[in-house]
Structure formats: structure tokens, C-alpha cells
Amino acid sequence: MTDPMRILLVGAGGVGSAFAAIAARRDFFEAVVVADYDPARAEKAAAQDGRYVAAQVDASSVESVTALCREHRITHVMNAVDPVFNMPVFEGAFAAGADYLDMAMSLSTPHPEAPYEKTGVKLGDHQFEAAPAWGEAGRLALVGIGVEPGLSDVFARYAADHLFSEIDELGTRDGANLVVTDDDGNEIFAPSFSMWTTIEECLNPPVIWQDGEWHTTEPFSEPEVFDFPEGIGPVECVNVEHEEVLLMPRWVDCKRATFKYGLGDEFIGILKVLHTLGLDRTEKVRVKAASGGHCEVSPRDVVAAVLPDPATVGPRMKGKTCAGLWVTGTGKDGEGNPTGPRSTYLYHVVDNEWSMQEYGHQCVVWQTAINPVVALELLATGTWSGTGVLGPEAFDAVPFLELLTAYGSPWGIKELDA
Amino acid sequence: MTDPMRILLVGAGGVGSAFAAIAARRDFFEAVVVADYDPARAEKAAAQDGRYVAAQVDASSVESVTALCREHRITHVMNAVDPVFNMPVFEGAFAAGADYLDMAMSLSTPHPEAPYEKTGVKLGDHQFEAAPAWGEAGRLALVGIGVEPGLSDVFARYAADHLFSEIDELGTRDGANLVVTDDDGNEIFAPSFSMWTTIEECLNPPVIWQDGEWHTTEPFSEPEVFDFPEGIGPVECVNVEHEEVLLMPRWVDCKRATFKYGLGDEFIGILKVLHTLGLDRTEKVRVKAASGGHCEVSPRDVVAAVLPDPATVGPRMKGKTCAGLWVTGTGKDGEGNPTGPRSTYLYHVVDNEWSMQEYGHQCVVWQTAINPVVALELLATGTWSGTGVLGPEAFDAVPFLELLTAYGSPWGIKELDA
Missing domain, CATH: 3.40.50.720 (NAD(P)-binding Rossmann-like Domain)
Structure with missing residues (x-):
């Protein structure tokens, strides 16, 4: 004990x-x-x-x-x-x-x-x-x-132990159909997760595990439309730097490990613009201060500061979020013998209305x-x-x-x- | 004297x-x-x-x-x-x-x-x-x-005095094919004019003179591809709030006065994102300061601060800028008698390489x-x-x-x- x-x-x-x-x-x-x-x-x-x-x-x-x-x-x-x-x-x-x-x-x-x-x-x-x-x-x-990382990694272990005799790809896929509205019911842009972290994840070089080693690509590479379950439907996903790609191959045999984030067109466009302008930067810039004179601030902090606090958007948000792992490879039967090619999505969906009502916290x-x-x-x-x-x-x-x-x-x- | x-x-x-x-x-x-x-x-x-x-x-x-x-x-x-x-x-x-x-x-x-x-x-x-x-x-x-305003307004007066017996529209049209590159020769986003003023112009409700009165529209309304002269070519233009629309009808008879700015797709997308996120705002937000503690800054000032100073981009810029007035209506002959329908673009083009070499100042x-x-x-x-x-x-x-x-x-x- x-x-x-x-x-x-x-x-x-x-x-x-x-x-x-x-x-x-x-x-x-x-x-x-x-x-x-x-x-x-x-x-x-x-x-x-x-x-x-x-x-x-x-x-x-x-x-x-x-x-x-x-x-x-x-x-x-x-x-x-x-x-x-x-x-x-x-x-x-x-x-x-x-x-x-x-x-x-x-x-x-x-x-x-x-x-x-x-x-x-x-x-x-x-x-x-x-x-x-x-x-x-x-x-x-x-x-x-x-x-993600977390439950997705648990899914990887579960797939290796119980579903697959050989794994080609461990592909984490994350998507949602969340919509936030303002007091007048108009749809607004309000990330459901820390904007600072989202920028960090999305603009860093995405990492991929392939044939025994890690490499990186350009941000937003290899776009793919993934059809998410439980009514969320198809969402455009792109490669994003994420922990699963670094964690899974350490304990689970696989030829390839990827993370694709269902950012959707609008969010991808916004992140590209922030990067084009340099507003994703954390190095300070000198700006006029309200109090007179100047001060030095991080542009990324300013981006986060102008957006609604993700902790406060829950009551104004509708829709579901899905985290999951798409595994491809060769399946196995109950005795562990190889069957044929298999493609399985293991997932977890949370409805924002449910999490708000049940716990008072937004779904993400x-x-x-x-x-x-x-x-x-x-x-x-x-x-x-x-x-x-x-x-x-x-x-x-x-x-x-x-x-x-x-x-x-x-x-x-x-x-x-x- | x-x-x-x-x-x-x-x-x-x-x-x-x-x-x-x-x-x-x-x-x-x-x-x-x-x-x-x-x-x-x-x-x-x-x-x-x-x-x-x-x-x-x-x-x-x-x-x-x-x-x-x-x-x-x-x-x-x-x-x-x-x-x-x-x-x-x-x-x-x-x-x-x-x-x-x-x-x-x-x-x-x-x-x-x-x-x-x-x-x-x-x-x-x-x-x-x-x-x-x-x-x-x-x-x-x-x-x-x-x-613009300025030369475009001179063109309006010239068109009324010498080219047209009746004017339907005085349509200022501004476009360029300018490209700015960084030290490695890669194309970068660098406005050739004050970003603060560009945001102000582009996100304010555009104003239009129509049949004796002014009204406004949504930003970026009535997109139109205008074919600019001297090799600049077609550029997407949208309605923008600009002085010509307020000035020209006070002295020149016309049924309609508009200003469309050839921002191009990328710049329009960037301005829309800045607006979506609230980064165009001038009201201060509270942000962490480099010196410790917090300070209050205007998001729009931060956007301007992260971009290259327009006064410094000249040497790294290539292309031409065009300012002009598209006049439609009924033409007139040398005696002032009405001829047929007429559509004329009066314009002024400056090549950045010329203005840099001749004056050391970028063309805009x-x-x-x-x-x-x-x-x-x-x-x-x-x-x-x-x-x-x-x-x-x-x-x-x-x-x-x-x-x-x-x-x-x-x-x-x-x-x-x-």
C-alpha cells in the first residue's frame, strides 16, 4: 500500500x-x-x-x-x-x-x-x-x-496489444465542429485552447516518425480531409508538431507516426497570416504604451490578449470535439494471429453542451x-x-x-x- | 506678387x-x-x-x-x-x-x-x-x-472640363505589382505605406457617392478586377473609405463616385484576419511587459511595429505603382458637344527602381x-x-x-x- x-x-x-x-x-x-x-x-x-x-x-x-x-x-x-x-x-x-x-x-x-x-x-x-x-x-x-498527447497514446498501446499484429502508421487525428457566438449570436473567432500554445504547435516544424527516425516538414504540410465520427464530419487536417510522434515509437513498434490537427481552413489561414506578419513571434517589440513612453511586448502575447480567454468561451460554444488515433497495418485475431489489412480509428468525443452542463467546463x-x-x-x-x-x-x-x-x-x- | x-x-x-x-x-x-x-x-x-x-x-x-x-x-x-x-x-x-x-x-x-x-x-x-x-x-x-486623394481629384476636374459632357462615375482605382524581398531574396510581406493608415482606410466602412448622397457599405465590398496599365495587369480591387469620394462631388457633377483599392487577394486576406482577431483595434489591451509587470498597448500599434518600416523597404522592392481615375459617361468633342458613351482611365505610374535611383525614395x-x-x-x-x-x-x-x-x-x- x-x-x-x-x-x-x-x-x-x-x-x-x-x-x-x-x-x-x-x-x-x-x-x-x-x-x-x-x-x-x-x-x-x-x-x-x-x-x-x-x-x-x-x-x-x-x-x-x-x-x-x-x-x-x-x-x-x-x-x-x-x-x-x-x-x-x-x-x-x-x-x-x-x-x-x-x-x-x-x-x-x-x-x-x-x-x-x-x-x-x-x-x-x-x-x-x-x-x-x-x-x-x-x-x-x-x-x-x-x-493529445495522453489518451491517443493509450490508444496506441491498446491497438498494438489487442488489434494489430503489425502497425504501418499511428496517425493521431484531432478535429471538431465547435462554433463560438457573441452576445448577439454572431459567430466569432475564439480558440477553444490556449492561443499561445496553438501557435507554438502549429508554426513549429511538424515532426514525423518514419522508418526508424524522426524528420520534420514545413508547417501545415500534407493536408488531408479526415471524416470525424459522431456527426462532426470531414475537417481539413495538417501536420502539426505534437508529442505523440515523439512518444509512441519509443514503446510501440510502427513504421510511421504522425499527428494531424483538424484546424480547418479558416484557422489555418489565420495562423499563416500571423506567421507572415511576424505576429507569432515571442521576441519583444517596442510599442507606444498607454501610460506614455514605450514598452516592449511579445507580439504573440498581444494576439492571445485580444482573443477571448478560452476558459470563458464555454457557455457561448456549441458542438463536439474529437481526439483519436487512426491505426493502419495488419490486424490480428483473438489468438494474436495476423489477419488481413486493417484500418481502425479509436476515438473519444465530448459534446460541449454535455461538459458544460455536467461539469461547467468547456469540452476541449x-x-x-x-x-x-x-x-x-x-x-x-x-x-x-x-x-x-x-x-x-x-x-x-x-x-x-x-x-x-x-x-x-x-x-x-x-x-x-x- | x-x-x-x-x-x-x-x-x-x-x-x-x-x-x-x-x-x-x-x-x-x-x-x-x-x-x-x-x-x-x-x-x-x-x-x-x-x-x-x-x-x-x-x-x-x-x-x-x-x-x-x-x-x-x-x-x-x-x-x-x-x-x-x-x-x-x-x-x-x-x-x-x-x-x-x-x-x-x-x-x-x-x-x-x-x-x-x-x-x-x-x-x-x-x-x-x-x-x-x-x-x-x-x-x-x-x-x-x-x-490619392490629390492627383486623382485633379484628374476628375480635367475629365469634367475637357473629356466628358456628362459623368456617370468617377471611380478612383489604385493598384500595383510591388514585391518586397528579404536579404535572401525571399518575398516578404511589407506594406509600402503606413500599416496603421492602411488598416484605418480598409476596415472603416467604405463610402460611396450615389445620386446626390453618400452612403456606406461593408468593408471589402463590390470586388472587381481592374486591368492596370504599363505592365501591372489585373489586380483585385475592393471598396475602401477614401477622401476622393467626399471631395469630388463637391466640385464635379457626377452620378456616382467610388474608390477601389487594388489590395490583391493576399492583403485582403491579411486585413480580414486582423479584423477577425481584433488586432486592428486601437483600444489598448493589457499585456506582459519585457521589463516585468504589465503594460497597455494598442494592438494596431503592435501590428505596425512587427512589420518593416515602409520608409526602409524601398531598396528591397521591385515593381510599379499606379494611381488613377476611371471615368465613365458621355464624352464631348473640342467644342464641348456631347459625343457617345465614353470610358477613360487617367493615370500616373511610378516605377520603384526609377524613384529609388532618381530620388532615393520608394515609389508609393x-x-x-x-x-x-x-x-x-x-x-x-x-x-x-x-x-x-x-x-x-x-x-x-x-x-x-x-x-x-x-x-x-x-x-x-x-x-x-x-
Whole structure:
């Protein structure tokens, strides 16, 4: 029997707040410290459960994270801040002897000479470098355990163990038919996820695993219309840099791994324009300030600042979001013998009206947040265990998918023409 | 004989500097005071001619403009700053008893209830309200005497006086085939004119004169491909709010007046995205500052700040820009008798390589700046005279067009299928 689980939730934004709302209905933990840079946000998310306390944290400071862990005898650090803060939170947890979970991995750096052909520093590289130390310390960092990465990686493991004798491609495909309206009912542009992170993902060179190695391409490459289930329908998808491509091949044999994001025409157009103008840049520019004089700001921060906060768009949003994995290769029967060519989409759909009514959180952040709650429950009960820096595909998929269904959010499977 | 002309040039940006370079070759004036908020910019533009002196000015302050006029015994204020400063410069000139010229009129305010149907405060309204006072004082404000407005308005007067017995439409049409490349020779997005002003023009409700009154439409309305002369070729043009539509009908009979800007597909797409995201807004937003803490900045200022300064793109730009007026109606013969239906494009083309080599200024700002120099020379010699607030079409077009040609920059005329 392990010690009672005491969780430090770092970040009480959209995903962190939804995590708190989902975990509040479960009894596998003793305490959650809800920490944010903004104490008011932490207080608000912590108010919903007697086992929750609020705290202030500076996620850019290893020391701040470590101190909070020690103060509250934290066993698991749940990182729910922007991935730009991944390394200090990851290192802060390690220094305090806590286990660690996140939903996005440490950031990449493009290859200096051939950014659209070769990888430079890859997503998660900084974290995987620390894997021996985590292993020696007997501690677990479970990285990329949101929905994508996260549930998609669980699907990869499930497909390899139960559906396929040989896998050609593990193709994560993500799409939605969400629409946000303003107070007058007019459709407006309002991303359902952090615009900062969306820009980071979409304008970095997309990474692809092919025949034993990773390479990169131009942003928005290899457009493809994927027909999403449960009424979402066809959406234009393009290659995007994403953790699954870096995680899946480490534990699951496959010839190819890709991530295509169903951004749709309009969003792709918007991201291309932001890039053309340089408004995606994080390097500061000098601008006139309201207070007089000038100040230096990051154009990408300004883009995020003019858009509605994704945490607030839920009540004005309609539609469904789908996360899933399209697997192609050779199927297998119940005895593990190869059958014929197989093409299967494993997926998870959340209807925004349902998640808003049931949890008060919009579907995209809710769908991200449920997976680490499920994972923590599996770790708390000892169903999942491990040490080192591991992806979700390093664990048995079946108990995860069963518990997800038990949470009231079942997954689906659809056979496609092989 | 009038007093020797002493000019206060307010603004030493792209257009102001080109004005100084063009005027330096002429002898119709005694002195130019080159004034800018940034003394270094003023010094630089003033350095090229012995009759020029540099000064510092706050164009947002009536008193600053008036004081500078009095100090230097200014006879004519040449306004070359962003039109947001039009009223203080206009009022500062009046208070000092100077004549005034500008290249864009006081700004509009959309109709509060029906912005895309009815006009609110129109371009130039604030200036025309002051017309009686200027008339009584015996002073002249010649408004909108750049290229567009400016030369286009001269064309309108020329068409009415010499080419048409009846005018159906005075349709200003502006297009270019300019391309800007970076140091590696890759094509980049770099507007050849102030991005702040371009956004203002393009996202304000376009105004149209039709059958005796003005109305507005949605931005980018009535797209039309116009075939520009001298190798520029077909460019997609859309309705844009512009001064010509407000000026021409005051002095030239016409059933309809329009302004369509050959923005091209890419630029239209970019402006639509900026509008969709709210990055065209001038209201401040709160953003993290590089220095720590937060500051409030205008998103539109940030957009302008990330783009190359239009004053610096000249050496990396290739192609031609065309400004002109498409007139349709009934032609007339030499005796003024009506002939048949007529469709004529009067135009002025500048090749960037020529303007860079000849003057060191890129073609768009050079083409804007030459017209007020020509106008000032006509005023200095007494060929043009008047009092009140007048547009270019209030004066005889012939001497203007002759002097423009004498400056080495001839205009053209092209008959179209009527």
C-alpha cells in the first residue's frame, strides 16, 4: 500500500480548473493543493472541495515548486501550466522527491540549418535526458497524459496489444465542429485552447516518425480531409508538431507516426497570416504604451490578449470535439494471429453542451483534464506503476480505458476501409 | 506678387522625406522648416538643402504648430503626419495665419446604428466645418493634395472640363505589382505605406457617392478586377473609405463616385484576419511587459511595429505603382458637344527602381509627395489661388498636369470599351 496521494496542481487555468472539478468527484487522493501565479484563480478552483487548498506558486521557479511540495508533503505534482514552464515544474518535483505528471512535454528548438527537414531539440528531449536520474531515484515522471498527447497514446498501446499484429502508421487525428457566438449570436473567432500554445504547435516544424527516425516538414504540410465520427464530419487536417510522434515509437513498434490537427481552413489561414506578419513571434517589440513612453511586448502575447480567454468561451460554444488515433497495418485475431489489412480509428468525443452542463467546463479543456485524473487514480490504486520518464503507452491501456468509461465518458472504435 | 513662400513641413517620415527631396530641386520657395517629433528624423531630411532647417514639433498640439509657424514666419503648413493629427496641425496653421495643405483629411466616425449603410462623421467633415472661418480670414486650406486623394481629384476636374459632357462615375482605382524581398531574396510581406493608415482606410466602412448622397457599405465590398496599365495587369480591387469620394462631388457633377483599392487577394486576406482577431483595434489591451509587470498597448500599434518600416523597404522592392481615375459617361468633342458613351482611365505610374535611383525614395511615398510640391509651386507663382477649405478639383487641372510632366513624371490616359 502506498502513502495517501497528495497532489500539487500547478496552474488553475482552463485545464487546471477542469482537472479540479473532475477530481472532486473521486476519492483516490487525500489532498490537492491548487496553486497558481494568480492567487484569486487558485482560490476559485480550490473552493469546490474540502480536500483542496489554494496556494500561490511561481511556475518559472524550481525553488517555488519544491518549497510548495515540501510544505504540503506532496506525492504527485500535476503540471497544468503552459509548457514553457515545464522544466522548472519537472525539476521542482524531482528535487522534492515527488512523482510528476504533465499534459505537454518540454519545448523543441528547430534545427539551425534545416528546420523543415531535420529535428533540432525535440519535444520532450530535455525531460528524457533526465530519465536515468528519475529511474535511479525510483520516481516516476508520466509525461504527456492529457488527451493529445495522453489518451491517443493509450490508444496506441491498446491497438498494438489487442488489434494489430503489425502497425504501418499511428496517425493521431484531432478535429471538431465547435462554433463560438457573441452576445448577439454572431459567430466569432475564439480558440477553444490556449492561443499561445496553438501557435507554438502549429508554426513549429511538424515532426514525423518514419522508418526508424524522426524528420520534420514545413508547417501545415500534407493536408488531408479526415471524416470525424459522431456527426462532426470531414475537417481539413495538417501536420502539426505534437508529442505523440515523439512518444509512441519509443514503446510501440510502427513504421510511421504522425499527428494531424483538424484546424480547418479558416484557422489555418489565420495562423499563416500571423506567421507572415511576424505576429507569432515571442521576441519583444517596442510599442507606444498607454501610460506614455514605450514598452516592449511579445507580439504573440498581444494576439492571445485580444482573443477571448478560452476558459470563458464555454457557455457561448456549441458542438463536439474529437481526439483519436487512426491505426493502419495488419490486424490480428483473438489468438494474436495476423489477419488481413486493417484500418481502425479509436476515438473519444465530448459534446460541449454535455461538459458544460455536467461539469461547467468547456469540452476541449475538460477532455484534456479527465485523462490525468484517470491516470492518477490508476497510480493511487497501484494498477499503474513505474519509474523513470515514461509516456502513457508504457502502461497497460485496458484499465485506463475501463476507468475512463466508468467516469461516464466512453471511447469509441470505428473500422475504416483498409 | 505674394510674399516669398516659407513652408513648415510637419512630419519627416516616408512621405515627408520624399517631399523634401523633391522640393529641393525647385526654386519656388525661400525656406522649408522640416519638423518632426523625432529631431533626428527632422535633421536627416533637412540636411539635403541649404534652405532647409530642422525643428522639433508635437503634431498633437495646436500651440506647438502655431509657435513654430510664428517663429519661422511660415506662409504654408505642409502636413505630412498620420491623419490622426490632422486637426491640431490644421488649427495650428489657422491660428498662425498660414495657409495649409494635407494629403489625407480629418478622420471619420462610423454611424452608431447603421455603420455599413449610413455615414456618421465623414472624412474631412471636421475640416469643412471650418471652411467659413478660413474663407473670412482669406486663408486657404488645400486638403487632400497627395496622389490619392490629390492627383486623382485633379484628374476628375480635367475629365469634367475637357473629356466628358456628362459623368456617370468617377471611380478612383489604385493598384500595383510591388514585391518586397528579404536579404535572401525571399518575398516578404511589407506594406509600402503606413500599416496603421492602411488598416484605418480598409476596415472603416467604405463610402460611396450615389445620386446626390453618400452612403456606406461593408468593408471589402463590390470586388472587381481592374486591368492596370504599363505592365501591372489585373489586380483585385475592393471598396475602401477614401477622401476622393467626399471631395469630388463637391466640385464635379457626377452620378456616382467610388474608390477601389487594388489590395490583391493576399492583403485582403491579411486585413480580414486582423479584423477577425481584433488586432486592428486601437483600444489598448493589457499585456506582459519585457521589463516585468504589465503594460497597455494598442494592438494596431503592435501590428505596425512587427512589420518593416515602409520608409526602409524601398531598396528591397521591385515593381510599379499606379494611381488613377476611371471615368465613365458621355464624352464631348473640342467644342464641348456631347459625343457617345465614353470610358477613360487617367493615370500616373511610378516605377520603384526609377524613384529609388532618381530620388532615393520608394515609389508609393514618392508618388504621394510629388503632388503637394507641384501644388505649392502653382500657389507660389499665383497660377492657383483661392480661400476657404478647398479640394484639388476646385482648381484648374491643366497647369497642374503640365507641371507634373515638367517635373519628369508624366501622366497617361487610356480609352476603355465604353
